Amino acid sequence: MGPVGRRSRTDDSIRLVHAGVTDVGRVRQTNQDDFGSGSGLHVLADGMGGHRGGEVASAEAVAAALDGFDVHTRQGLAAAVLAANRAVLVRASGDPHLSGMGTTICALAHVVGDSGDDALAVANVGDSRVYRFSGGRLEQVSDDHSLVADLMRAGELSPDEAARHPKRNILTRALGIEADLVVDTWELVPVSGDRYLLCSDGLVNELDDSRITRILQDKAEPEAAAVELVRSAVDAGGHDNVTVVVVDVVAASSTPGGVGYRRTRARPERASTLGFQDGAGAVSVLAWRLGGAALALTLILGAIVGLIGVYARSGWFVGYHDDNVAVFRGRPSGILWFDPTLTEVEGLPLLILDDADRMLVIDAIEVGSLEDARRVVEQLKERSQ
Numbered sequence: 001m002g003p004v005g006r007r008s009r010t011d012d013s014i015r016l017v018h019a020g021v022t023d024v025g026r027v028r029q030t031n032q033d034d035f036g037s038g039s040g041l042h043v044l045a046d047g048m049g050g051h052r053g054g055e056v057a058s059a060e061a062v063a064a065a066l067d068g069f070d071v072h073t074r075q076g077l078a079a080a081v082l083a084a085n086r087a088v089l090v091r092a093s094g095d096p097h098l099s100g101m102g103t104t105i106c107a108l109a110h111v112v113g114d115s116g117d118d119a120l121a122v123a124n125v126g127d128s129r130v131y132r133f134s135g136g137r138l139e140q141v142s143d144d145h146s147l148v149a150d151l152m153r154a155g156e157l158s159p160d161e162a163a164r165h166p167k168r169n170i171l172t173r174a175l176g177i178e179a180d181l182v183v184d185t186w187e188l189v190p191v192s193g194d195r196y197l198l199c200s201d202g203l204v205n206e207l208d209d210s211r212i213t214r215i216l217q218d219k220a221e222p223e224a225a226a227v228e229l230v231r232s233a234v235d236a237g238g239h240d241n242v243t244v245v246v247v248d249v250v251a252a253s254s255t256p257g258g259v260g261y262r263r264t265r266a267r268p269e270r271a272s273t274l275g276f277q278d279g280a281g282a283v284s285v286l287a288w289r290l291g292g293a294a295l296a297l298t299l300i301l302g303a304i305v306g307l308i309g310v311y312a313r314s315g316w317f318v319g320y321h322d323d324n325v326a327v328f329r330g331r332p333s334g335i336l337w338f339d340p341t342l343t344e345v346e347g348l349p350l351l352i353l354d355d356a357d358r359m360l361v362i363d364a365i366e367v368g369s370l371e372d373a374r375r376v377v378e379q380l381k382e383r384s385q
Contacts, residue, residue: 015251019223026238033243034058040110046200053101074121078269088176102176145173184266190252202240206233222246332364
């Protein structure tokens with residue numbers, strides 16, 4: 001069961017052209033990346049898992065997302081990603097050789113926006129990225145779901161430190177791990193002349209933003225840009241599979257001028273809020289097999305999990321519980337199986353807050369300590385009177 005209703009695009013007021021290219025690179029023996037396009041949806045996935053798990057996971061995810069995109073809205077795109085997650089879970093549960101496989105995913109789609117107008121929707125899980133290139137400037141739309149990215153957002157790591165961090169490959173979110181997955185989404189205004197780039201980390205680990213920008217600037221056709229990006233990444237080292245999809249907005253009702261995108265926070269969606277109830281059986285089987293495998297984990301992997309657990313519980317934020325302002329310990333979205341812990345429920349209903357404060361609380365106000373959280377709550381109470 002998915003989102004109720006089928007909203008489809010009704011005209012061709014925007015037109016997208018695209019091209020995708022992938023390469024195994026110089027080090028890997030197999031290509032665990034996959035990509036695909038159809039019905040206004042462009043998807044890219046970067047698989048992981050021993051044996052052939054990674055390539056199976058990414059292929060399952062791309063095929064299921066394309067097949068599941070039948071409601072052309074931002075939430076419909078999230079539903080398609082969640083369908084991809086279920087497909088990976090079910091496939092892994094039926095084959096012990098694929099146990100533990102997973103994949104990232106990022107997607108760009110032509111949708112009906114919240115206003116009823118044409119829009120572009122972006123979704124991602126993991127560290128595959130979506131960029132917007134407009135007016136000679138490259139901007140990352142998606143947020144990486146990785147340990148170092150979370151540390152950077154918390155101000156605990158600089159970009160240079162993150163690039164050298166020994167745990168930079170640890171993901172905090174991926175398809176194939178849990179049924180009630182959180183999918184980050186964004187809705188953008190399509191602007192004629194804008195170019196979007198979907199890519200696996202094999203590109204950004206080899207090329208910096210300035211090099212990517214030059215290629216997107218110099219190559220007018222999507223295919224030429226995609227070919228040059230992949231070739232340059234492989235020539236720079238090719239330590240991982242490299243995959244890109246370049247999508248150009250060649251016609252849109254919005255005129256050029258950079259008005260289509262302002263950096264905003266992600267709008268998360270998950271299976272429970274979109275009405276999905278299946279997938280639990282696959283998760284149970286998968287969890288059983290993963291539990292057995294976990295007994296054989298090395299001390300190094302145990303140390304990594306411990307590090308993630310410490311980090312996941314180190315934060316505090318002000319959010320809401322049962323329509324009242326509340327204080328939580330942990331990270332707002334949780335990290336892997338480390339969910340935030342409800343610490344205090346304040347006698348402060350969300351409904352009496354002004355609109356700005358209510359949105360801040362719904363989005364979660366991250367702070368450094370319990371005392372800081374209590375001070376925020378007191379400020380909210382004072383402003384609500």
